[in-house]
Structures are given as C-alpha cells and as structure tokens.
Amino acid sequence: MDKSTRIYIGKKLLQFVISMIVLILVVFVVSRLAPGDPLRAYYGEAVERMSPEQLAHAEHRLGLDQSLAVQFFDWLGQVFQGDFGISFQYKRSVMDVIGDVAGNTAVLALVSFIIISLCSLALAIFCVRREGKTVDRVICKLGVMTGSVPEFFMAMIFIMVFSVILGILPQSGAVSVGGGGFLDRAVHLILPVAAISVSHIWYCTYLMRSRLSDEMSKDYVLLCMAKGLSEKQTVYRHCVRNITPSVVGIMAVFLPHLLAGAYVVEVVFSYPGMGKLAVESAQYHDYNLLMMVCIITGATVITVNIIADIIRRQMDPELKQERGQLL
Amino acid sequence: MKKKMPYVAVATLSVIILATLLADVIAPYDPGYMDLSAISTSPGKDHVLGTDTMGRDLFSAILYGGRISLVIGIAATGISTLIAILYGTIAGLAPAALDDVLMRFTEIIMSIPSILLVIFIQAAIGDATVFSIIIVIGATAWPSVAKIVRNEVKQIRNRSYVLAAKAMGGSFFYILRKHLMPGFMSTIMFMIVSNIGSAIMTEATLSFLGLGLPLDELSWGSLLSISQRAILSGAWWILLIPGTVLTVTLICIMDVGEYLRVNNKRGAVIARNGFMKRRII
Numbered sequence: 001m002d003k004s005t006r007i008y009i010g011k012k013l014l015q016f017v018i019s020m021i022v023l024i025l026v027v028f029v030v031s032r033l034a035p036g037d038p039l040r041a042y043y044g045e046a047v048e049r050m051s052p053e054q055l056a057h058a059e060h061r062l063g064l065d066q067s068l069a070v071q072f073f074d075w076l077g078q079v080f081q082g083d084f085g086i087s088f089q090y091k092r093s094v095m096d097v098i099g100d101v102a103g104n105t106a107v108l109a110l111v112s113f114i115i116i117s118l119c120s121l122a123l124a125i126f127c128v129r130r131e132g133k134t135v136d137r138v139i140c141k142l143g144v145m146t147g148s149v150p151e152f153f154m155a156m157i158f159i160m161v162f163s164v165i166l167g168i169l170p171q172s173g174a175v176s177v178g179g180g181g182f183l184d185r186a187v188h189l190i191l192p193v194a195a196i197s198v199s200h201i202w203y204c205t206y207l208m209r210s211r212l213s214d215e216m217s218k219d220y221v222l223l224c225m226a227k228g229l230s231e232k233q234t235v236y237r238h239c240v241r242n243i244t245p246s247v248v249g250i251m252a253v254f255l256p257h258l259l260a261g262a263y264v265v266e267v268v269f270s271y272p273g274m275g276k277l278a279v280e281s282a283q284y285h286d287y288n289l290l291m292m293v294c295i296i297t298g299a300t301v302i303t304v305n306i307i308a309d310i311i312r313r314q315m316d317p318e319l320k321q322e323r324g325q326l327l
Numbered sequence: 328m329k330k331k332m333p334y335v336a337v338a339t340l341s342v343i344i345l346a347t348l349l350a351d352v353i354a355p356y357d358p359g360y361m362d363l364s365a366i367s368t369s370p371g372k373d374h375v376l377g378t379d380t381m382g383r384d385l386f387s388a389i390l391y392g393g394r395i396s397l398v399i400g401i402a403a404t405g406i407s408t409l410i411a412i413l414y415g416t417i418a419g420l421a422p423a424a425l426d427d428v429l430m431r432f433t434e435i436i437m438s439i440p441s442i443l444l445v446i447f448i449q450a451a452i453g454d455a456t457v458f459s460i461i462i463v464i465g466a467t468a469w470p471s472v473a474k475i476v477r478n479e480v481k482q483i484r485n486r487s488y489v490l491a492a493k494a495m496g497g498s499f500f501y502i503l504r505k506h507l508m509p510g511f512m513s514t515i516m517f518m519i520v521s522n523i524g525s526a527i528m529t530e531a532t533l534s535f536l537g538l539g540l541p542l543d544e545l546s547w548g549s550l551l552s553i554s555q556r557a558i559l560s561g562a563w564w565i566l567l568i569p570g571t572v573l574t575v576t577l578i579c580i581m582d583v584g585e586y587l588r589v590n591n592k593r594g595a596v597i598a599r600n601g602f603m604k605r606r607i608i
Binding site for chain 2: 015018019022023026027030031032033144145147148149150151152153156157159160164256257259260263264267268278279281282283285287290291293294297298301302305
C-alpha cells in the first residue's frame with residue numbers, strides 16, 4: 001500500500017466517524033420530535049398513574065430536564081459504551097432484540113443482492129449487445145413497468161399465485177413450525193427474494209446498461225473490432241472489465257433501495273427481520289428500538305459505500321489521480 | 328434518441344385524474360357506506376368492481392381514494408421540491424467548504440432508506456393524517472433533487488448575467504427566481520414528475536403497513552391494507568383491482584418522467600432545429 005492510499009483510507013475513516021455522529025444526531029433529533037413522549041416511551045402507560053413528584057423524578061433520571069444538547073451528549077456517551085437502551089415493548093436490551101433478527105435480514109438482503117447484481121449485469125450485457133432492436137426495447141419497457149410496481153403489491157401477487165392458488169410455497173415466516181433445516185429456510189426465502197429481485201432489478205440494469213452503452217461507443221471498441229476481435233470478445237474482455245468500477249459504485253448506491261425493499265417485503269411475508277421489527281416498534285411507539293434500527297441501517301449503508309469507494313479506487317487508476325473531496 | 332410523446336400514458340393519466348375529480352358524479356355508492364349484506368362480493372351487476380371485506384363498493388372507494396393518493400403525491404412533491412431548490416441553491420452558491428458539508432449531509436440522510444425514515448418520523452410525530460403524511464414525505468424526498476439543483480447552480484453561478492444581476496444588487500430570491508430557476512427547472516422537471524409517483528407509492532406502502540391512513544380514511548394504500556386477509560379467502564379482486572389502478576398510475580407517471588428526462592438532454596438542439604425550420608419555411 002503506497003502513501004497516497006494510506007492517506008485516502010485515513011480520510012475515509014475520518015469521514016466514516018463524522019458521518020456516524022451526524023447520523024446519530026439526526027436520528028436523535030427526529031426521535032425528540034415526539035410530542036413530550038420519551039417518558040411514555042420509557043415507562044409506557046404507567047406514566048398516567050404517576051404523581052407529579054414521580055414524574056419529575058423520572059424526568060430527572062432520564063435526563064429529560066436537561067437541554068437537548070446535554071441530553072444528546074449523554075446519550076451519545078451511553079451509545080459509545082454499548083448501552084443502547086431498553087426496548088419498551090420487549091422489556092429487553094435493544095441490541096438483544098435486534099441481534100435475534102438481524103441475521104435473518106442479512107441473509108435475505110445478501111441473497112437478493114447477489115442475485116440482483118449478477119442478473120442485472122447479465123441483462124445489461126444482453127440488452128446492450130442488441131441495443132435498439134426489438135428484444136432490447138421490449139425488455140426496457142418491461143423493466144420500467146416492473147420497476148414501477150410497489151414492492152408490497154408485487155409480494156402480495158406472489159403470495160396469491162404461489163401460496164394461495166398453487167399452494168407450492170410457504171407464504172410467511174422464515175421457518176415452518178418445528179422445522180428449521182437449511183432446505184426449510186431456503187424454501188421460505190424463495191418468494192421474498194423473488195419479490196425483492198423482480199421489483200429492483202431494473203434499477204441496476206438500467207444504470208449498468210447506459211454505462212455499458214456509453215463504453216461501447218468509445219474509440220477503442222472500434223479498434224478492437226478492426227483488428228479482428230469478435231463483438232463478444234470485445235464486450236466481455238474489454239468493455240465489461242472497464243465498467244467494473246462503475247458497477248461497484250452502482251451496487252453501493254443501490255444498497256439503501258435494496259434494504260427499503262427488503263424491509264417492506266419482510267412485513268408482507270411476516271419474515272422476522274429488521275423491517276418487521278421497525279414496523280412493529282412504530283406501531284407500539286417503541287422509539288428506542290426504532291432509533292436503533294435506523295442507526296444500524298444507516299451505518300450499514302455508510303460502511304458499504306466507503307468500502308465500495310476504496311475498492312473502486314484500487315480498481316481504477318484514473319480515480320487515484322482525482323483530488324478527493326474535502327471530507 | 329428522441330422519445331415520442333407518451334400519448335397512452337398521458338391519456339390514461341388524464342382519465343384517472345378526471346375520474347377522481349368527478350368522483351362525486353361518477354361514484355355509484357357512498358364510498359364509506361358499509362353494506363353488511365354484501366361483504367366481499369365479486370365484481371358483478373350491483374357492484375361493478377365488487378366490494379371489500381367491509382362491504383364498501385370498490386369502484387367508489389377507488390375513485391375517492393385516488394383523490395387522496397394524488398393529492399398526497401402532488402402536495403408532498405411540492406414541499407420536497409421547494410426544500411430541494413432552496414437547499415440546492417444555497418449549496419451551489421456557497422463557498423466550497425460549506426458546500427461539501429451540505430452535500431455530505433444529504434448523503435447521510437440518503438443512507439437511511441426513505442421508507443424507514445418516513446416510518447420513523449411519522450411514528451415520532453404521532454398518528455398519521457393526510458396532512459402529516461404530506462409533511463413527512465415532503466421532508467424526506469428532497470435530497471436527490473437538491474443534489475441536481477446544486478450541480479446545475481454551480482455551473483451557472485458564474486455566468487455573466489448572474490454576476491450582472493448580483494452586481495446591480497439583486498437579492499437572493501430575485502436572482503433565484505429570474506436567473507437560476509429558468510436554468511435548472513427543465514433539468515429537474517423529470518425528477519419532480521417521478522417524485523410524484525414515488526410519493527404516491529410511499530403513501531401506499533405506509534398505509535399498507537398499517538402506519539399510514541386508517542382504514543376509514545380512503546386512499547389507495549389504506550384500501551389495499553385489508554387485502555392481505557382478503558386473498559386468503561380467495562377474494563382476489565380486493566387486492567388486484569386497487570393494486571392495478573395504483574400500478575398503472577405509477578407506470579404512466581414514470582413514463583411521462585422518462586419522456587421529460589430523455590428529451591431534456593437534447594432540448595436545446597431540438598428547440599434550435601424547430602426554430603430553423605420555421606425560418607426556412
């Protein structure tokens with residue numbers, strides 16, 4: 001690793017820390033929009049039975065009588081010590097509750113992510129090689145259409161067709177009652193993954209297709225063809241290789257969209273994951289839990305984006321020449 | 328490649344908008360009326376599109392629900408566009424350091440998936456109403472547009488006409504309105520249009536998840552929120568009909584947005600060609 005790379009990674013780490021602090025600050029400020037409710041979030045209905053002295057004591061104990069800035073730094077201190085608060089709904093530590101289901105979401109998102117990356121790259125190559133022909137135009141139209149269908153509607157249609165009418169795939173949960181083997185889990189993943197993939201594949205394909213199409217109009221492609229390479233060889237050996245850094249970038253930008261899709265689809269399939277947790281905690285006003293889901297999701301996206309930036313820089317010598325942004 | 332005017336999409340959209348506007352005239356039933364003797368009847372003579380699990384006429388409910396869905400889409404996009412234009416212009420005109428900070432902030436906001444952010448803010452401010460949903464969606468949908476506005480403003484901020492206006496003492500809003508907005512409006516127009524679609528989709532998702540409008544406040548989302556149980560009993564129309572209307576609307580909006588986007592890049596060339604032709608004739 002040369003010096004400029006080390007400096008670059010150092011900058012990125014600094015950027016990560018600052019981004020995380022701002023993310024936590026934003027989430028904290030939003031959570032305090034609750035109309036006088038953090039007390040209720042903490043003690044639930046018991047708030048109504050408290051005497052004024054008890055209320056004042058409780059407010060003092062939670063630090064609610066301090067200014068917002070003091071509250072924030074107290075809370076930030078707790079967070080850095082690994083104390084993320086108690087989930088009011090589950091009466092357990094927030095991190096325990098999330099730890100139970102985070103794995104499920106990770107599996108769902110990762111499988112969809114891999115399928116979408118591979119399929120959209122394949123589809124983009126397929127389309128570009130037939131650019132302007134009927135097949136390409138039909139795929140583009142179909143793509144725009146599937147991309148406009150709301151995820152929950154797509155998921156519901158899948159449930160209706162494959163679970164209710166055909167009855168071949170399970171319609172809810174991550175495992176069947178009493179089951180839990182690898183095959184059982186895999187079968188439960190098919191419909192959610194399909195719903196996410198179908199509704200999001202066009203977003204990636206479209207971006208890759210236009211990047212690849214730009215690449216195909218460059219001079220070196222003409223040169224390759226002129227010296228006798230077949231179109232197939234040119235595309236696979238040169239063009240696809242040249243757009244790989246862009247593909248990494250596209251997939252990093254795509255991650256928040258994927259997570260949003262996964263969260264919604266989880267709820268439709270009652271798949272025990274972060275999305276279902278988020279919706280339930282919103283329904284039960286369990287703010288501590290909801291805050292943590294937002295922070296963890298945001299942190300994942302920020303981390304992946306920074307890693308993607310570093311990978312792209314290593315892949316693409318041109319990016320090394322650029323002056324990085326200030327932060 | 329110039330894209331043809333999407334006549335089908337525009338026509339379909341006009342029909343849908345007109346139908347929701349004329350809901351009072353067209354709707355055969357009161358959308359809120361629960362006919363307990365006609366629960367989950369399939370499409371037929373009495374009820375053209377059938378009834379839902381609460382005995383409401385689906386056709387009337389879709390017409391009145393569409394009104395709310397479209398209003399939310401348009402109003403929320405209005406708010407987010409306003410924020411985006413102000414934020415983007417300030418970032419574009421600001422010195423490099425402040426610009427970096429502002430842009431970094433939008434990226435952090437965008438790192439939380441928008442639907443999660445909407446759920447979070449809506450949960451924090453309490454029970455959902457049409458008004459609160461408009462505000463929440465409007466407050467979360469602006470970062471992507473703001474980025475484009477900022478890039479555009481950066482390109483035109485040093486043009487002589489902007490500098491001249493500044494030198495003559497034009498205020499921030501005067502320059503924004505007279506000199507900057509005409510420059511970037513055509514570029515962000517396609518995003519504004521597709522944001523209307525996203526806002527409608529966000530509302531539908533939110534209500535479907537049970538975090539948006541309650542069942543008795545009709546929108547396409549709240550109408551669909553009862554479909555989960557309905558399809559288990561085989562009442563497909565409760566899911567498919569409102570869902571299809573919603574999806575068709577979204578596809579049409581996206582199609583119009585796509586038309587604006589594709590034609591914008593070459594907008595200047597097309598305009599010049601058109602002008603030349605007229606002169607020759």
